[in-house]
Amino acid sequence: MARTKGRRAAPSGERRAAGAARGATDAMRSSLRKAGPVLQKVSPALQKGRERAGELSEPVRKRVAPAWATFTPAARALLVVCVVAWLAAAFGGWREMAVVAAGVLTLLVLAALFMIGHTNLEVRMTTEPPRVTVGDPVTGEVEVKNKAKTPLLPVRLELPVGRGGVAFDLPALRPGNSHSELFVVPTERRGVIEVGPVTTGRGDPLGLFRREVTWSDVHEIFVHPVITPLEPLGAGLIRDLEGNVSENVSQSDLAFHALREYTPGDDLRHIHWRSSARHGQLLVRQFLDTRRSHLNIVVDSDPASYRDPEDFELAISAAASLLVRAIMDGFDATFLCGEHAMTRGTGRSALDACSRAELAGKRIIDVAGRGARLAPDTSLVCLVTGPHAPFTTLQRAGAHFPIEVGKIAMIIDPTASASLKSVADLPLLTLGALSELPGLLKWGL
8 A cells, every 4th residue: 555754545435535525514614604694684583473472372371371380290191191192092093092081081171170169268367476585485376257259168278387387177168257277386496487378279189180379478487596694795885985986977975076056956055155155156066976886796607617506506695695785785786697697786686687597608707707898897896606616717707807806706615614715816715505605704805
């Protein structure tokens, strides 16, 4: 076989095949170039036709969709069997399949008869109280009234409660009559429990069709964490009295700013009489608001930082106790845990935020950074975490705040005794039980 420049010469058959392939490729490219203008003209027409078809079919879809939603998976499977059997009988000549199709269709029609009719109810659901502490009872009531002009047949009422639910079998009700059912909401664990909506289900005995109707909204019940009473906090109070002022002008504070003309409604106690006599008009003192103490609590939501999920619950209880005490002392307060945050709220909103907190895996470093941006006027930051969190992580989390901000870390470890130590100028409080928190704060703040 002849060789050229060290390469095997291709046989004539291979050269002819390669030439044919190149020719076909060139022809295809040429055809596409020629068809390009035609496709550009046809494409908008196809798009417009598709949109027009969608507009025409929308009324039909709106009418068919609710009816199709009542079909259970079993009914849809039987419908497929009916169609297949009918096709087999029509085009395959199988008379037996015609009998099967007729039987399945008859069964579907008889089951669909149970869906005829409309339920007209007035449902009122109440839950009291909407906010409780872990373990406190919560009761609810569902009252159903038949607003139809015909008697209401017995129907099942379904009510989701948290991750579970309850069901009531309503008796037959005459027009205008009412019936009430009581239920209890479990509150053994902290969190937000969603109650509702109340739904009724209507279907056939074989379970081929089912239609659900929603009659009420969802109610939220906040189960607040257990807290312990604390003595008044003193952290940051000296900063306030020293007069770290803001740019907000007020009528009464510690930081004197300037004098201005008296206007009706000003407090007469703030009139500066000497200046008023010298200028021949009443002048009043104007002040600048001083900064309030601001407690920022960041709770670690990373499961790897804790020994057990119950330790996270202790962390939330400790944070909630600090928040309530700070708000009672007149401090601004910010709380962050994972994706949930609250700033400058009331005691109720603070506890609500604690109820929503979840062990979701958000790093405390990222959450602390968000807290520093959310509350730039923080006076004291408290980092709450578990024993498995590295000390360097706490340092990096605290570094998001300015150097003049007081920092403290609280380690939740039920297996260790209560202790207080300082590592690299960062006070570390070890908390083993909620009852130890008042004593630790007495020496740690």
